[in-house]
Amino acid sequence: MSTPPPRQGTRPVAIVACAQSKSERRIEQANEVELLMPVVTEVYANAGMTKDDVDFICSGSTDYLIGGPFSFVTALDAVGVWPPKAESHVEMDGAWALYEAWVTLQEEGKDVALVYGFGKSSLGDLSRILALQLDPYTMAPMWPDQVSLAALQAQAMIDQGLATEEDFARIASRARHNALSNPNAQVANEKTMEELMKDDYAVAPLRRHTLPPLSDGAAAIILVAGDRAYDVVDRPAWITGIDHRVDAHAFGARNLAESRSTTKAAENAGVSAGPVDIAELHAPFAHQEILLRRAMGLNESTVINPSGGPLAANPLMAGGLIRFIEAANRIMDGSANRAVAHATSGPVLQQNLVAVLEGAS
Amino acid sequence: MNQRCAVIGVGQTHHKSKREDVSIAGLVREAAVAALEDAGLDFSDIDAVVVGKAPDMFEGIMMPELYLAGALGAVGKPMFRVHTAGSVGGSTAIVAAHLVANGIHKRVLTVAFEKQSDSDAMWALSVPQPFSAPLLAGAGGYFAPIIRSYINKSGAPNNVGMKVAVKDRLHALKNPYAHLHLPDIDLKMVEESVMLWDPLHYLESCPSSDGAAAMVLSSEDVAVAQEKTTGRPAAWIHGMAMRSEPTMFAGRNLMNPQAGRDCAKDVFAQAGITKPRQELDCAEVYVPFSWYEPMWLENLGFAEENEGWKLTDSGATSLDGGDIPWNCSGGVLSSNPIGASGMLRFLESALQVRNMAGDHQVPDAHKALGHAYGGGSQFFSMWVVGSDKPE
Amino acid sequence: MAAEETAQGPVTMLSTPIRLDYNFTAGVAQSKSLRGYAEGRFIGQRCPVCKKVYVPSRGSCPKDAVATTEEVVLPNTATVTTFCVVNVPFAGQSIEIPYITASILLDGADITFMGLIQGIAPEDVEMGLRVEAVWVPKEELGPTLASVKYFQPTGEPNREVSTFAEHL
Structure with missing residues (x-):
């Protein structure tokens, strides 16, 4: 096997095992620990490992989803940090936890990491909760909801001639179709673009089908550094490029119809250095897929969101990590050679992470 | 650690029960600017920014680093947010240091803060949860x-x-x-x-204090160069x-x-x-x-x-x-x-x-x-x- | 929202009241404990690996990371392993200060939880004090730890600290 060389760092790191819960509108039977534990148990089983094999643990979650401080603390009860482990947490999507784990595994002697993300959107009113992400002095006091902000972005794209409402519907139609083959998806059906165009507007120009579902869910990944990855799986999904960038927060300070942070992250991750078979884009709103695709320079030969993407299942704080899982699974099963995984955070795509995953030739 | 990593600049605010003279952005910037001045660097020299703070409910802002991207000169750069409860200021520094020690970046700005007077930390730590006794x-x-x-x-x-x-x-x-x-x-x-x-x-x-702390961490070559430029010694991370x-x-x-x-x-x-x-x-x-x-x-x-x-x-x-x-x-x-x-x-x-x-x-x-x-x-x-x- | 501004000085305060409503998920394991409170009894769970009894159980053994499934009904009697006297007022507080919060080790349990001690002067409370749960009247019982009004001394002699040192 010839492991593809990484663009960042010095030590190749691969995704070798994944697990995710089925995304559901409301998982009432399980608290965070009970939601996470089967997923963590499954990812260990998929890797043929136990908690004792892990050198580092990192998770992504946010307190405001649950409405109490330290939501990540109780979640640790699902993981078994005993004997004590090197462990960290980011108040970001699990994809950034994966980034921290990838950095940690650059060090010799740190070979295996567990990464997970979880979130239940069903506990509170997400449109109000996410308003608290905005500038606390000038924006949050007006409680703008995330759908309205996304609509501003979609309108900017239409105004700049970058997309039409039909384009949005076409994307939603394809996402739902693709989701039919994804057992973890929440929204899966056959509806044509024309049928979807009959939907009401949620906030014009966004019709209902352009919005992500509200989801509860969790996801976990095992990363392994170096050749040890081949002990776990025949075809590890090597992270050959990874980078993340943030844009300005104030909407007036950036062109909402583009994503400079995505472009820069994609350049650094080396997206254009070879053909991209599939891309899993964390585009919660349909129009954002067009925007991200342009920002990364992905052409028509790339299959976008074969899993259905966030329009089919969107558990907050795990949604980005699930993009890594869906991309990695397609490398590991041999159906793709080179894939892109993308994650976003913050209002209207403020922060973006892009990675290239490759199988060994 | 694959490479040596040093602290070449530090900055902190005057810590007080209420810093009403500054917004949160002003508070973190005060520490960040001081750290950069100490290091002899500018925001434009920085490769990545790593932010840490305790629960968001302490200020009532979800992921406040998003709004702070501009104040911390992070726009166009990687920005990272750590939260590991009270240990967060330390783990944030370690996450930032790993970026340098593991060869990803050469100059990383790390900042941690709390503006307790903007909300009520005592309340946030004791939010009455249903089903449990409020003790x-x-x-x-x-x-x-x-x-x-x-x-x-x-x-x-x-x-x-x-x-x-x-x-x-x-x-x-x-x-x-x-x-x-x-x-x-x-x-x-x-x-x-x-x-x-x-x-x-x-x-x-x-x-209960309002305050912020910031450090500039760098690779060995940058540290040696800045020691010469500023005349101030670096602190080397040994573990x-x-x-x-x-x-x-x-x-x-x-x-x-x-x-x-x-x-x-x-x-x-x-x-x-x-x-x-x-x-x-x-x-x-x-x-x-x-x-x-x-x-x-x-x-x-x-x-x-x-x-x-x-x-x-x-x-x-x-x-x-x-x-x-x-x-x-x-x-x-x-x-x-x-x-x-x-x-x-x-x-x-x-x-x-x-x-x-x-x-x-x-x-x-x-x-x-x-x-x-x-x-x-x-x-x-x-x-x-x-x-x-x-x- | 209220902002005060004078012609000369800067705005130094902007109040934004935040109200968010949440539906808390108790989960399967915790629901069992909560239903127990509604019946006036403590229900814990045993870890299948280390055999330790957790009460209330959150559904897993935090040490072994396995689901806890075996139910264990625990008695009303307990030992105060350690305690403090709370004398600090704070927003959202619902008990009159000063009050004693104690780490309560139910007989047969392997983990403590926080409980309120009454029926004894604060200066007389000692580590090892034997106590029993006093439940609210039957008609007021509900799926909440608030169903336990407080713990009060049983009158038995204190336990030696060395007999519960592993719970400190």
């Missing part, structure tokens, strides 16, 4: 019973905690950035303060580690958690230290309640079990004549911008080995420990810095 009264309500257990087990005299409270406030008088400046502090004053969480007096507890254990489990040692012992063992092994009391010149250790000094003296291996209080009692941890001064800056007992409190420990340890700590400098300090802990004392982060490059 916990902030962090003190959690830690005071553990302190009682320690006093009982170790046989320490009741006034050792009060001695820590006095010592750290005397230290704070030498630190212009400290929140609490109590020139008349003495045992009597502590003893006469309200008993908030018996056995803890008001003056044995940390204050760093994090450890966590579950909040509660049957048989958990709450007074002397295994995660703390393991973390110290790891960081000292990396730094080649076998006798911390002898080989370190000073330590900045997260002591938010007085009795955590003797407890952590044992946990970190500066004293045998049940003997930590004897070091405190004998004055060994005092800047005034002690052989292993702890918290020369005044520590968390004198300034507690929660999210930044851990980073301040790391930052102060770097100041000491750079010999830039001013009036609270330990003469000729060469090696120092920075320590933070959080949650129900289950999260630990530590580093050892030195004035010389590690081997």
